[in-house]
Amino acid sequence: MSKTLTNRNEDYSQWYNDIVLKSGLADYSAVRGCMVIKPHGYALWENMRDVLDKMFKDTGHQNAYFPLFIPKSFLSKEAAHVEGFAKECAVVTHYRLKNDPNGGGVIVDPDAKLEEELIVRPTSETIIWSTYKNWVQSYRDLPLLINQWANVVRWEMRTRLFLRTAEFLWQEGHTAHATKQEAVEETERMLEVYATFAEEYMAMPIIRGVKTANERFAGAEDTYCIEALMQDGKALQAGTSHFLGQNFAKAFDVKFSDKENKLDYVWATSWGVSTRLVGALVMAHSDDEGLVLPPRLAPLQVVIIPIYNKDEEVRKRIHDKLSGLTKELKAKGIRVKFDDDDNNRPGWKFAEYELKGMPVRVALGARDLENNVAEVARRDTKEKMQISLDGLVGSIEKLLEDIQTNMYQRALKFRDEHISKVDSWDEFVKVLEEKGGFISAHWDGSSETEEKIKQMTKATIRCIPLNNVQEEGKCILTGNPSKERVLFAVAY
RNA sequence: CGGGAUAUAGCUCAGCUUGGUAGAGCACCUGCUUUGGGAGCAGGGUGUCGUAGGUUCAAAUCCUACUAUCCCGACCA
Incomplete structure (x- = not known):
């Protein structure tokens, strides 16, 4: 019983920390404000990333990669942008270490000072627009629809696992267009991609909206957002899409010739979601027993647990039955794990997989085998059902869909009531x-x-x-x- | 960056008041018994007591500084 979580109603923040740590999503690291994303958490992020990546490509975008480092001078080219980020930038000043002549290990070599300091990207508008300048000459080069998956650093004073860390993973889309209207359409299109992702995959209802001037992205003309509501009644910005006007084009002198051979600045957008979504997912659905993950994003959707007894013959029959079931589920494209590990007992496994948020659990013992049923438990309602072994695969497929829908409906009801x-x-x-x-x-x-x-x-x-x-x-x-x-x- | 708290075994923590050679539970390892909601018994290993100084015959314990983490504020995706 070492893994009991703090009760949600007693201390929501502590509950959140407990659940992230104990379910194996992430861990604190040796570096202030930075976390280690553990395999379970990273698998969740990978699933989010894969779905989003496909959505981006389906809307005509391509991936590329720009440098982690940004020359300091770039950042100061767009006034509002500098103001927004200057206070939280990590700066690289030297490029070499050397042994401390006094014997204290390594020290920064004072002779290796950089001519121009480099900023670790807090976002990549500046480095990207300095590059786009070379890529765009004609209206034929437009639109430019690029996305990058990357890490960024914002030196936050106060951090929280996934919600706000000094380094985080995200994607940032940066597009260039010939007309204002096209750019606005792109901004809205990508907001809709995020909204669809949140609703259909995360099972998280969101409100689509526009930010006020105070809350707007530094350097944007308009910031669109999706806002979600967490179980403690606090809102969380889950994604943003910015119409940047011609601000960055002017700052970095990105011009194109239109059909009439007139020069004009291009119109820009940028849009992003981050590993913060993992935090949102946790706070939108989970309970005092642990994570509750939507089937469409859960790293594993079904766990199968055998309940053996002393009888070797029965053991073999249970094992064979469940191996077969595992294969059938896999053939249907369901992410399934047959936990045949003999080191932990069934009760321990039940608790462990609930903590990890596994949507569906199937258990089979001698008793069930006689009755030709399996015990199927759904994580979202904690309901247990006896389901016939005949057609079990179909029942599970349907159950996964039910869970996905139910989680969304439940969150939607909560949101609307609030x-x-x-x-x-x-x-x-x-x-x-x-x-x-x-x-x-x-x-x-x-x-x-x-x-x-x-x-x-x-x-x-x-x-x-x-x-x-x-x-x-x-x-x-x-x-x-x-x-x-x-x-x-x-x-x- | 301001206020508060904490730092001892992998984890949670006791020991510090009153200085005297490091403790518990969980976890881990071995064996046996077990397996339908976090198993039982027996045996076993585990420490730079956050770091650096200082006081002292002697420091986990007293003093100073530093660092890190958590909570509350200001700032932010």
Whole structure:
């Protein structure tokens, strides 16, 4: 019983840390703010990456790879961009170590100072746009649709496993277009890719929206986002897609000749999701017994556990039956593990696979064999069923789909119950304190008001939902006129 | 970067007040018995007591500095 988790209701943060560590997703590392992603966590990320990668390619993008290091001067070319990232950049100043003449191991060789310092990329707009300058001359070179899978570094003061670490893995798409309209369409298209991924694969409902000026990406004209709601009532930005206008094209002088042979700057987008999605997945679905993973992303979808007894003949029959079942499931493309390891007993395995979030567990013992059934347990509801061995593969296939759907519906219900329409300041504060979740309220559109609300309540405007209903109202704080409601929440 | 806490076996922690040669549980290893919700018995190994100084005959224990981690703030995907 060494792996009991902190109760979700007692201490949500501690529960989150416990579950990430004990389910084997990740571990702390020797480096401040950086984590080790363990095989179970990395397998989850690989599945996310593979699905997204296919979606990117299906929408016409190609992968490429740009350097980890960015010359310091590049970063200062776009004013808003510098301001956004300067405070959290790791800087490389030297390129060589040497033995300490005083015997203290190695030291930085003071003679190996770089002429120009290098920044470890916090994001790659600058290095990429300095390159695009050479790639784009004519409208025939456009659109340029590139994505890269990479690691980035942002020197965060306070880190949390997956949600905010100094180094993280992500993908960043960077595209160049001939017209503003095309670029805006691309921005929206990729937001929709993220939304589809969140809903259909992560089983996580999200709200599509646009950020306010305060929350906008440094250097963007418009930042679109998908916002998810975690079980503790806090919001989490799960993906962003930016319309960059001509800001980077101007900063890096990326021009093209159009059909009329007129020179113009290209229009840009960038978009990204990160390993933060793993944290989102954990906080959206998991419970006090451990992870609950959606079948479409779970590293393993089905675990099969034999329950043997002393009888060698029965043991062999159980083993043969389950080996056969494993093969059949694999043939159907189901990710399955037959845990025939004799070192751990069934009870231990049940608990362990629940902790790891395995969607479906099949157990078979002598008793079941006699009745021609298997015990099938689903992780999302913890329901156990006796299912006939005849047609078991079909039952499991269907069950995996049911689980995927049920997880989404359950999260959707929770999310919808946690969007509160509020029309007075007192109510706003009360709902924030007592219920959490999204608050749909009127706002006068000014950054000052948004900032005040943030200081008073910690709540920020998560987004202005796309296709938002236009409705006359009064700002929740100032009483000034407003044309639409926006979504507030305390966020991760 | 400010406030708080912590640092001892792989993990969780006791020991520190009152200085005297390092402890428990879990995990691990061996064997046997077991196997339907984190097995039982027997035996066994495990330490630079976070790092560096200082006080002392003697430091896990007292003092100083440093480092790291966690929690709470400011900042952020």
